[in-house]
Amino acid sequence: MAQVLEFKLPDLGEGLTEAEIVRWLVEVGEVVAVDQPVVEVETAKAMVEVPCPYGGVVTARFGEEGSELPVGAPLLTVAVGEQAAPGGPERDPGTGGAEAARAETTKAAATGAEQPKAEGSGNVLVGYGTSEAPARRRRVRPVRPEPAAPQAGAAANGRPVRTAEPEGPVPVISPLVRRLARQNDVDLRELTGSGPDGLILRADVEYALRAATARGGRTAVQPGVADQGPSAPRAGSPVSSAPRPGGIRTPLKGVRGAVADKLSRSRREIPDATCWVDADATELMRARTAMNASGGPRISLVALLARICTAALARFPELNSTVDTQAREVVQLDHVHLGFAAQTDRGLVVPVVRDAHARDAEGLTAEFARLTEAARAGRLTPGELTGGTFTLNNYGVFGVDGSTPIINHPEAAMLGVGRIVPKPWVYEGELAVRQVVQLSLTFDHRVCDGGTAGGFLRYVADCVEQPAVLLRTL
Structure with missing residues (x-):
């Protein structure tokens, strides 16, 4: 039975x-x-x-x-x-x-009927399953009756009704974008994607919503809320006489909500301060070029910066700490789990490289590449997004020189790296064009004073300007 x-x-x-x-x-x-x-x-x-x-x-x-x-x-x-x-x-x-x-x-x-014993362990491990992963079965979709052909010129909700449904899925960058289109009644088959090979991005859907609003068409609704017409209030909501401002409403939930909560908590709880310095990165760029010319695996710039960070934290371990507010203690950590900011279609995420202090430049490059690919595909597990002790933020990829990062709570510091660009620089007593980068450090003033933070940042700058300095710590 x-x-x-x-x-x-x-x-x-x-x-x-x-x-x-x-x-x-x-x-x-x-x-x-x-x-x-x-x-x-x-x-x-x-x-x-x-x-x-x-x-x-x-x-x-x-x-x-x-x-x-x-x-x-x-x-x-x-x-x-x-x-x-x-x-x-x-x-x-x-x-x-x-x-x-x-x-x-x-x-x-x-009735006391004996429950059948499942073949799995019953302990659901997200991303891993409960036993040896079987071959995934082909999905069986129920047969749906063909819709009746609409009358010529018929329309629904002010939008043309499709007379034919092309076979095959529409290429969309993520399920979240598909859901945004569905909740706002946007026909993805009418859009032209701006991504690679016509891939539809979130920006394409939002542009279609703005265009529909400008034409006096259907106003974008809040995701998850049914469109009940202009005069129908939401169930359980107080009726307000003040009109709601127009525009696209995006709920702060999921990844964006978690980021908003964490940043707000960081600003609320951490007395942070920021110091910065310009550094000549010419020799670091030359060293990276020489390393990649040797024929081995290519080394990324962020991996070299991460290696410099771990060496600096070994000299200034106060910045690899967290504050226990209940015990009123500063907890200095003995492992460096390095987080790095990654911008994705779902928002800002911070994957964590475990035991970064024990990895060389080649190992760091491989791990950064793996986590970045997983972040963009939305495959990061909760364990890969938590437990960081220090964060590296390379905002130079956005073409900006400097920033004042917000600390990733409950960490105690974050190193920001701007873009590396040619600038006039006094080198060996003469004016020259050098590759210059701005480094900024935001730190929790409870874990250390400005002298420690300044020493950390100066050591990082020295390693950037003279990579040989790093050899003394290896």
């Missing part, structure tokens, strides 16, 4: 208490294997695929795409056992199917 098992949203780790459903990977009535990813969710740390520890037929799904679920809430139900077959009755994915699935689970528990 088939039994219906309920799979709840697992604890995704790192203190996360909720997640937003980005995209369902299975349909009701579809057969799933043990550890097959069933849903893609976005947390405050990353976007991950959640594998199901049971194998069988999906009987119900809980939550629509774009909705948030707390950890421990029902995610879906799976019928397991000998009678669970893909040809069985398909349940409605809405409330009726969910209630029926719950009723079957309750009935099985009340």
